[in-house]
Amino acid sequence: MQKKYRKAVSAVLMVVLLAITIYSHSFYLIFCSGYQVFVFAIRKMIIIISCNDTKVQQIKYKKIAWLPLLPSIGLTVVSIGLYFIEDNVLVKLYSYIITGIAGMMVISVLLDIIGLWKDKNLSARFSIWIDGLSICTLFAMIVRAMLLTHSPEEADELSAMSGGIFGLFAILISINLILVSLCGYKSTRESIQKIFTITKSKKWVFTRIALLKDVFLVIGKTAISIATFSFFMFVNALYSVGLGTARFIVLRMQGKNKKEQLQCFRLVGIVIFLTSLCYALYSVRLFMGQKTLEFPMIIALSIAVYTFLEFGINIRDAIRLRMLHDLESAALKFISLASTMICFVLTQTAILSFADERDTSAAKGLAGILFGGIAGLIGVFMIVKSYKLERENQEECEDFT
Numbered sequence: 001m002q003k004k005y006r007k008a009v010s011a012v013l014m015v016v017l018l019a020i021t022i023y024s025h026s027f028y029l030i031f032c033s034g035y036q037v038f039v040f041a042i043r044k045m046i047i048i049i050s051c052n053d054t055k056v057q058q059i060k061y062k063k064i065a066w067l068p069l070l071p072s073i074g075l076t077v078v079s080i081g082l083y084f085i086e087d088n089v090l091v092k093l094y095s096y097i098i099t100g101i102a103g104m105m106v107i108s109v110l111l112d113i114i115g116l117w118k119d120k121n122l123s124a125r126f127s128i129w130i131d132g133l134s135i136c137t138l139f140a141m142i143v144r145a146m147l148l149t150h151s152p153e154e155a156d157e158l159s160a161m162s163g164g165i166f167g168l169f170a171i172l173i174s175i176n177l178i179l180v181s182l183c184g185y186k187s188t189r190e191s192i193q194k195i196f197t198i199t200k201s202k203k204w205v206f207t208r209i210a211l212l213k214d215v216f217l218v219i220g221k222t223a224i225s226i227a228t229f230s231f232f233m234f235v236n237a238l239y240s241v242g243l244g245t246a247r248f249i250v251l252r253m254q255g256k257n258k259k260e261q262l263q264c265f266r267l268v269g270i271v272i273f274l275t276s277l278c279y280a281l282y283s284v285r286l287f288m289g290q291k292t293l294e295f296p297m298i299i300a301l302s303i304a305v306y307t308f309l310e311f312g313i314n315i316r317d318a319i320r321l322r323m324l325h326d327l328e329s330a331a332l333k334f335i336s337l338a339s340t341m342i343c344f345v346l347t348q349t350a351i352l353s354f355a356d357e358r359d360t361s362a363a364k365g366l367a368g369i370l371f372g373g374i375a376g377l378i379g380v381f382m383i384v385k386s387y388k389l390e391r392e393n394q395e396e397c398e399d400f401t
Contacts, residue, residue: 006108006111006112009108010105010108010109011040013101013104013105013108014033014036014037014040014105016101017033017036017098017101017102017105017141018030018033018034018036018037020094020097020098020101021033021098023094024088024090024091024094024098025088026087026088026090027078027085027087027088028078028079028081028082028087028144028159028163029090029098029141029144029145031074031075031078032075032137032138032140032141032144033141035071035074035075035133035137036105036134036137036138038067038068038071039068039130039133039134039137042064042067042068042130043127043130043131045064046061046064046123046126046127046130047123049061049064050123057122057123058122058181061122061123061126061181062181062182064126065126065177065178065180065181066178068130068133068170068173068174068177069171069174069175069178071170072133072167072170072171072173072174073167073171075136075137075140075163075166075167075170076163076164076167076168076170076171077167078163078167079140079159079160079162079163079164079166079167080160080163080164081160082156082157082159082160082163083156083157083160086156087156090145090148090149092149094145095145095146095148095149096145096149098141098142098145099142099145099146099149102138102141102142102145103142105134105138106135106138106139106142109131109134109135109138110135112127112131113128113131113132116128116131126177129173129176129177132169132173133170133173133174136166136167136169136170136173137166137170139162139166140159140162140163140166140167143158143159143162143163143166144159144162144163147159215244218237218240218241218244222234222237232286232349232364235278235279235282236342236345236346238275238278239275239276239278239279239342241275242271242272242274242275243272243275243335243338243339245271246268246271246272246331246335247332247335249264249267249268249271249331250264250268250328250331250332250335252264253265253327253328253331254328258393259390259393261327261328262327262386262389262390262393263386264327264331265327265330265331265382265385265386265389266382266383266386266387268331268334268335268382269334269378269379269380269381269382269383269385269386270379270383271379272334272335272338272375272376272378272379272382273376273379273380273382273383274379275375276338276341276372276373276375276376276378276379277372277376279342279368279372279375280368280369280372280373280376282368283345283364283365283366283367283368283369283372284365284369285365286362286364286365286368288365303346303347303349304347304351307343307346307347308347310339310343311340311343311347314336314337314339314340314343315340327389331382334378334379334381334382337375337378338375338378338379341371341372341374341375341378342371342372342375344367344371345364345367345368345371345372348363348364348367349364349367352364
């Protein structure tokens with residue numbers, strides 16, 4: 001009975017919170033309140049579709065698992081949007097009311113999580129994760145309301161940072177829901193281990209996905225270079241063309257004999273060396289004084305976010321391929337390593353675009369020379385290694401003869 005009363009009170013508080021945020025005309029708080037309504041609807045869906053048949057329940061929950069991802073991404077985007085779009089300032093009374101209501105809702109959600117914590121039922125597990133989404137949004141609202149009251153001058157910047165962090169937590173929870181539902185509703189750790197097992201056994205599938213990623217990357221970088229009149233970004237697009245070509249060569253290694261694979265391995269090294277050399281030579285011009293256009297903040301942030309994401313993908317590839325010692329896997333590891341070097345340059349460029357108002361062409365050039373040179377050495381290492389392996393292969397053939 002107490003649980004039903006608590007649910008009813010939470011529903012009433014949610015409606016009151018939504019009404020106050022709408023009346024306050026704050027787009028950020030309105031979105032967060034709407035997110036709360038969305039989460040409440042998912043909770044109701046979990047209760048409605050709960051049944052004794054586990055298989056049927058799993059099929060139904062798999063459809064629900066995808067629902068929170070887009071709103072969670074929206075929360076992150078709206079939070080970052082506070083940097084660029086001016087939000088309505090709250091009256092102190094509204095700030096106190098919103099903080100109080102959101103705080104009571106957080107307590108209610110935490111009590112709900114505590115009550116379900118030891119329940120191993122599938123519906124209870126899903127409800128806990130959904131409650132986690134609710135807490136992320138409520139904390140974002142509390143922080144925003146308190147900052148508007150106590151630090152109005154810094155409210156937008158701090159709200160953007162804190163809301164972005166809570167949004168990322170919400171995205172991780174949403175991804176966890178999807179991951180667990182796709183992996184047979186195991187624990188998060190077991191689901192991640194299953195994904196790693198699949199990626200190890202599906203090496204060529206993920207190589208093709210990486211090649212497709214390079215194609216979209218070239219298109220995106222070219223579009224940015226045209227939109228911002230940046231030759232620097234166009235050079236980065238050409239570098240991505242080189243890495244995409246290298247991955248395509250690795251795909252052609254499949255099914256060939258050892259001699260042909262060594263030739264392809266050497267060709268990959270040559271492609272990496274030449275593209276990295278061209279990148280470093282262009283960076284020399286920047287270091288010697290040629291100026292580049294700075295990116296607008298929103299484009300710079302997009303570049304920084306993507307390069308961090310690509311850096312994570314490259315690390316994941318290295319982990320996935322670390323136990324494989326064939327030539328194809330070695331070539332893919334070297335390609336990922338070369339890609340990581342240029343990620344450092346792009347990340348530095350994006351951060352400097354909005355962190356320093358002075359001309360940073362020399363810093364970009366120095367980073368390009370350094371990391372482009374390291375990437376070029378990777379290509380040289382692959383070429384030398386291919387000749388060494390070819391010599392060892394010939395000696396083995398002669399001994400066999």
